[in-house]
Amino acid sequence: MLILLLLPIVVLPWEGRRPPAAIYAILATIGALFAFTCNGLDGAAMNIGSGLACLILLLMSVSAIRSATGLQILTGGQIKLLSSGAIWLGTIGSLAMITLTGAVLFTIAIFHRVKGIAHRPDTGAVAAAMILCVGVGQLMFLA
Numbered sequence: 001m002l003i004l005l006l007l008p009i010v011v012l013p014w015e016g017r018r019p020p021a022a023i024y025a026i027l028a029t030i031g032a033l034f035a036f037t038c039n040g041l042d043g044a045a046m047n048i049g050s051g052l053a054c055l056i057l058l059l060m061s062v063s064a065i066r067s068a069t070g071l072q073i074l075t076g077g078q079i080k081l082l083s084s085g086a087i088w089l090g091t092i093g094s095l096a097m098i099t100l101t102g103a104v105l106f107t108i109a110i111f112h113r114v115k116g117i118a119h120r121p122d123t124g125a126v127a128a129a130m131i132l133c134v135g136v137g138q139l140m141f142l143a
Contacts, residue, residue, distance in 0.1 A: 022074035024080040031088035050094045087132035101130040
């Protein structure tokens with residue numbers, strides 16, 4: 001289910017189109033329903049809290065970096081993607097997702113800098129891949 005929900009978010013930018021905000025809302029809503037089904041109301045509340053914490057953390061980080069350096073490291077869509085993914089993944093999964101995404105993007109940025117590549121990495125695809133990796137890791141751990 002998560003893979004199907006992430007497909008338009010990854011594919012639409014490749015076609016030069018923006019994913020509609022409704023896709024992120026659907027991703028977050030189904031994540032909350034999934035958490036409720038698996039862990040009840042407390043689990044859903046915890047996962048929604050993880051999504052909100054991720055949203056606030058990302059907004060503060062991106063704003064601070066933009067103020068200090070003038071660089072925009074993530075777009076609004078990418079922030080919505082990571083926050084929606086955090087609702088699916090819960091607290092520990094969200095921390096893993098943010099850590100993995102940051103490490104991969106940092107590595108790609110260094111590679112681009114060394115090679116002299118001028119364009120930005122496809123952070124939406126990286127973020128979606130990290131959500132999938134952490135989600136699969138969680139399923140394997142639970143099995």
